[in-house]
Amino acid sequence: MSGLKPSLKIYDSHTHLNDDVFYSDVPAYLARARHFGVVEMNMIGSNELLNQRAIELAHRYQGMHAVIGWHPEDIARFDAAAEKTLLNQLEDPFVVGIGEIGLDYFNDEHSPHDDQKRIFERQLAIAKDMHLPVSIHCRDALADTYQILKSAHVDEFGGVMHSFNGDVEWMKRFLDLGMEISYSGVVTFNSAKDVQEAMLKTPLEHLLVETDAPYLTPVPYRGQQNEPGFTRFTVEKIAELREQSSVEVALATFDNASRLFLNH
Incomplete structure (x- = not known):
């Protein structure tokens, strides 16, 4: 892990050091991230426990920010009490967005x-009321996700399609809604031609990068557990495919994530 060139400043816009596999050893993963040039990262929640952990990490470590919400797989536990807790958590100054939410x-x-649609719509309404950007989880639900975001007027508060896995036409439709587009390690897979083509057509000023660690590990570490530092390899692959410098891609994606989440 030595001899990395050039020096980059990277923002992992979606990661999970609040997950059990990382939570007992966060300083080590943070040090590795710094080695790879990853200096800012969003801790993404999905339920009450992981939301609270995201906030705790954001308070504890410089360069960490909390994005909290209820993931569609966790909505069976999203009731009136859970919503009240979420609303209280969203008042924390270290919370910079709502997510990951979606379908x-x-x-x-x-x-x-x-139920997924109802709770997704409710969290979008909260985001609109609080003027917080959203991080959107979408799996096998592009059409419904698009329609709900459109109806919610997401352009009024902003958001990102996390680990985008659609084709060029879907990318353009979400861009037209005012969304940013984030790419994970999937874009490094030779088999992910649609995702690579969408990335190539995404304007650099609307492109973000992420790990979604511990999932979606990029080449050359595919098959191993992912971690925030590996955002470096996604940046480098995107730069290679776009025939741009990794410095240029890192700077643009850093600025884009900062604009959406930190300067909103």
Whole structure:
């Protein structure tokens, strides 16, 4: 892990050091991230516990920011009490967005689609009221996600399609709503041609990068557990595919994430 060139400043816009696999050893992963040039990162919540952990990490470590909300896989526990807790948590000054929220029609055994839509719409309404950007989870639900975001007038408060996995036409439709587009390690996979093509067509001023660690590990570490530092390899692959310098891509994605979450 030595001899990395050039020196980069990277913002991992979506990661999970609040997850059990990282939570007992955060300083080590943070040090590794710094080694790779990852100096800012969003801790993403998905339920009451992980939301609280995200806030705690943001308070404890420089360069960490909390984005909290209820993931579609966790909505069975989202009741009036959970919403009240979320509203209280959102008042914390270290919270910079609401997420990850959205729709997941792949893992939907315990999350009926109508319930997912209702809770997604409710959290978007909260985001609009509080003028906080949103981080959107979308799996096998592009059409419904698009329609709900459009109806919510997401352009009024902003957001990002986290780990975007659609094609060029869907990318353009979400851009037209006022969304930013974030790419994870999937964009480094040779098999992910649609995602790579969408990334190439995404204007640099609307492009973010992320790990979604511990998931979606980029090449050359694919098959191992992901971590925030590996955002470096996603930046470098994007730069290679776009025929731009990694410094240029890192700077642009850093500025884009900062504008959305820190200077909103």
